């Protein structure tokens with residue numbers, strides 16, 4: 001889709017509650033691109049959403065570029081951001097770093113499905129979907145706990161940001177998941193990650209779930 005008023009800066013559409021958009025918003029800050037890319041809040045699942053003329057999928061994050069191109073999908077946007085600015089990029093170069101990022105993103109995908117179930121009326125929720133996603137989340141988190149115990153997530157990269165986003169989401173918008181239980185290393189890691197300016201400046205509002 002094209003942007004008829006596309007002469008300005010790239011614009012990153014986000015919603016305040018979106019952990020995916022938060023990954024990109026934290027990357028913007030960690031990479032010092034705050035002056036290069038504007039941020040624009042949008043509603044979601046709304047025919048009047050500001051993002052819709054740019055992204056017919058209607059999801060965030062979406063990065064509208066001055067030439068009329070709109071990039072969607074967190075990983076593609078991280079890749080674009082990595083191509084701009086002088087600081088080290090966020091996408092890990094190594095296969096193991098990429099595997100870790102993919103693992104955390106898979107955790108986030110599962111938690112997002114689980115959360116969506118909980119936003120339905122009780123009579124429309126699927127207990128089997130919830131059980132599956134709970135098991136998936138705990139299974140992945142156990143592996144991440146082992147990784148954290150061995151010193152993973154000590155560098156700020158895509159895996160770090162995705163982990164901060166998913167645990168931050170669990171902290172404020174998906175509190176039904178007691179991810180800290182039996183995971184002291186992740187707990188400690190999260191306490192430290194939470195102090196970063198990029199994290200503090202992108203806190204999502206609590207959802208009551």
Ligand SMILES: N[C@@H](CCC(=O)N[C@@H](CS)C(=O)NCC(=O)O)C(=O)O
Pocket residue numbers: 017018019020021044045057058059060061072073074075
């Ligand atoms: N695979 C996408 C997922 C993005 C996504 O699901 N975003 C949610 C917000 S957390 C969204 O925009 N939902 C609106 C909708 O589904 O209509 C990515 O990696 O960016």
